[in-house]
Amino acid sequence: MKIAFIGTGVMGHSMAGHLIDGGHDLVIYTRTRSKAESLLERGAVWGDTPAQASDGADIAIAIVGMPEDVEEVFLGEAGLLAAATPPSIIIDMTTSPPSLARRIAEVAAAKRVSSIDAPVSGGDVGAKNATLSIMVGGETPAVATAWPVLELMGKTIVHQGPAGAGQHTKMVNQILIAGGMLGMCEGLRYAEAAGLDGQKVIDSVGGGAAGSWSINNLGPRILNRDFEPGFFIEHFLKDLTIAFHEAEVMGLDLPALDMAKAFYERAVSEGLGRKGTQALQLLLEKTTEVEQA
Amino acid sequence: MKIAFIGTGVMGHSMAGHLIDGGHDLVIYTRTRSKAESLLERGAVWGDTPAQASDGADIAIAIVGMPEDVEEVFLGEAGLLAAATPPSIIIDMTTSPPSLARRIAEVAAAKRVSSIDAPVSGGDVGAKNATLSIMVGGETPAVATAWPVLELMGKTIVHQGPAGAGQHTKMVNQILIAGGMLGMCEGLRYAEAAGLDGQKVIDSVGGGAAGSWSINNLGPRILNRDFEPGFFIEHFLKDLTIAFHEAEVMGLDLPALDMAKAFYERAVSEGLGRKGTQALQLLLEKTTEVEQA
Numbered sequence: 147m148k149i150a151f152i153g154t155g156v157m158g159h160s161m162a163g164h165l166i167d168g169g170h171d172l173v174i175y176t177r178t179r180s181k182a183e184s185l186l187e188r189g190a191v192w193g194d195t196p197a198q199a200s201d202g203a204d205i206a207i208a209i210v211g212m213p214e215d216v217e218e219v220f221l222g223e224a225g226l227l228a229a230a231t232p233p234s235i236i237i238d239m240t241t242s243p244p245s246l247a248r249r250i251a252e253v254a255a256a257k258r259v260s261s262i263d264a265p266v267s268g269g270d271v272g273a274k275n276a277t278l279s280i281m282v283g284g285e286t287p288a289v290a291t292a293w294p295v296l297e298l299m300g301k302t303i304v305h306q307g308p309a310g311a312g313q314h315t316k317m318v319n320q321i322l323i324a325g326g327m328l329g330m331c332e333g334l335r336y337a338e339a340a341g342l343d344g345q346k347v348i349d350s351v352g353g354g355a356a357g358s359w360s361i362n363n364l365g366p367r368i369l370n371r372d373f374e375p376g377f378f379i380e381h382f383l384k385d386l387t388i389a390f391h392e393a394e395v396m397g398l399d400l401p402a403l404d405m406a407k408a409f410y411e412r413a414v415s416e417g418l419g420r421k422g423t424q425a426l427q428l429l430l431e432k433t434t435e436v437e438q439a
Numbered sequence: 440m441k442i443a444f445i446g447t448g449v450m451g452h453s454m455a456g457h458l459i460d461g462g463h464d465l466v467i468y469t470r471t472r473s474k475a476e477s478l479l480e481r482g483a484v485w486g487d488t489p490a491q492a493s494d495g496a497d498i499a500i501a502i503v504g505m506p507e508d509v510e511e512v513f514l515g516e517a518g519l520l521a522a523a524t525p526p527s528i529i530i531d532m533t534t535s536p537p538s539l540a541r542r543i544a545e546v547a548a549a550k551r552v553s554s555i556d557a558p559v560s561g562g563d564v565g566a567k568n569a570t571l572s573i574m575v576g577g578e579t580p581a582v583a584t585a586w587p588v589l590e591l592m593g594k595t596i597v598h599q600g601p602a603g604a605g606q607h608t609k610m611v612n613q614i615l616i617a618g619g620m621l622g623m624c625e626g627l628r629y630a631e632a633a634g635l636d637g638q639k640v641i642d643s644v645g646g647g648a649a650g651s652w653s654i655n656n657l658g659p660r661i662l663n664r665d666f667e668p669g670f671f672i673e674h675f676l677k678d679l680t681i682a683f684h685e686a687e688v689m690g691l692d693l694p695a696l697d698m699a700k701a702f703y704e705r706a707v708s709e710g711l712g713r714k715g716t717q718a719l720q721l722l723l724e725k726t727t728e729v730e731q732a
Binding site: 244267268269272279281302304305306307310311314315317318319320321322323324325326327328329330332333334335336337339340341342343346347349350351353354355356357358359360361363377389392393396397398399400401402403405433 | 537560561562565572574595597598599600604607608610611612613614615616617618619620621622623625626627628629630632633634635636639640642643644646647648649650651652653654656670682685686689690691692693694695696698726
């Protein structure tokens with residue numbers, strides 16, 4: 147297939163590579179052309195705008211940054227839907243608002259284009275190893291057509307429902323992480339204050355009812371004072387903010403989400419936006435004073 | 440060895456059974472004698488009080504209910520340490536305050552008795568299958584002596600440090616669960632409000648960075664409206680209250696723990712104390728009103 151691929155950052159670069167390996171013809175647009183260079187060397191073609199890249203493509207895929215980037219890439223003057231011959235399926239793999247996914251789907255439908263929202267989890271490692279979890283929203287025929295392409299990039303692929311359902315599922319993912327992250331950081335803070343050996347604690351608790359991906363993967367990084375990303379705080383805050391607004395629209399009050407969002411807002415304002423999500427620990431350490439070990 | 444075993448509730452009953460199977464001579468005391476009957480039929484001997492049960496025993500083990508029960512069983516007039524010939528090692532496997540564990544250890548030391556705190560996680564299933572995680576605090580020689588006995592009941596056994604360190608580790612375990620439970624219930628509440636299929640969502644998120652024991656084990660129960668215990672809310676609240684006070688003594692402010700504790704206090708006041716911890720969902724549903732699905 148001819149596939150337009152927009153956004154070859156850390157995630158997109160690996161994902162686009164899998165599509166080339168899968169035998170597809172890629173046309174690439176990304177903000178900083180140098181980031182696409184090695185893909186161009188592997189046979190991908192350059193497009194000067196999203197519209198140009200997607201012109202005549204069967205499928206156009208984007209994985210970019212903020213909601214406004216998604217809006218521009220899909221709905222902008224030189225966006226995917228502005229192509230002379232738009233692709234029959236457009237797929238947003240960025241984590242962006244469910245409401246935006248529905249809006250894109252409406253605009254697309256008016257042009258007889260199918261829209262799929264397909265945000266991912268699994269990070270750079272999952273993108274590299276094609277083991278991403280892909281949460282899919284959209285109409286069934288388009289999803290069925292896109293499925294073999296998604297399978298080149300992910301391992302756990304679930305069609306969650308109509309337009310927006312993929313993004314909503316990703317929001318659930320982030321809400322789960324937010325609560326778990328609070329528990330993890332507070333638990334390790336307690337362990338430190340109590341004079342425990344953090345790794346031994348993880349050995350005791352990580353395999354049972356308190357076990358989670360976070361405590362077993364990010365817990366040891368915290369113990370090693372490794373606050374590098376993983377997943378940037380500023381991106382996580384973007385996601386939590388989307389979740390917060392969507393919850394608000396639905397009339398939901400989610401206090402742990404609110405608490406996590408407030409913590410990460412403070413983290414960004416204190417210059418920790420480019421640290422990993424586990425750097426929440428640094429804030430918790432600031433707000434608590436240990437009187438006794 | 441001659442082992443006194445105090446408390447044959449759901450957990451203790453299975454654990455005592457493993458000790459009989461391991462070839463040890465058990466003397467049992469528990470509040471309601473009928474609950475020990477099948478163990479007595481398997482050769483265990485009855486003791487009328489903890490002191491009587493532990494008289495001349497090599498090791499005395501207790502797993503009872505509230506901190507005041509622990510205090511009475513270990514330090515009371517007819518408690519383990521009041522035996523004519525106290526056992527050389529006493530082990531509290533109840534989840535109880537680290538400060539109480541240290542106090543028991545001091546009283547014991549004055550009588551040349553070694554005290555170990557060894558709370559567990561893994562629930563009734565872990566007790567039944569001898570796959571408990573056992574978090575051990577106490578002096579090394581006593582822990583080494585008790586180790587083969589602990590191994591009959593648990594799979595993951597970690598010596599965390601001196602008296603109280605086992606209980607502190609269990610507190611970390613509960614703090615982790617508290618945060619995770621908040622995230623899980625909020626995530627599933629969001630999923631429901633967004634009109635998603637909860638099980639499909641768990642299929643998407645349960646294996647990745649949002650994955651946890653809670654979402655994969657308690658999540659499906661919530662979706663099936665199964666709020667039976669698992670682990671009683673009233674017991675979890677007891678644990679969170681201990682953690683809260685210990686954190687306070689250490690000068691720690693743990694806001695997610697506080698939030699979870701407040702939720703579970705409300706749950707108990709609304710008559711949900713004998714429901715499983717996942718019934719937090721019922722409270723969250725009450726506090727949020729869905730305007731749009």
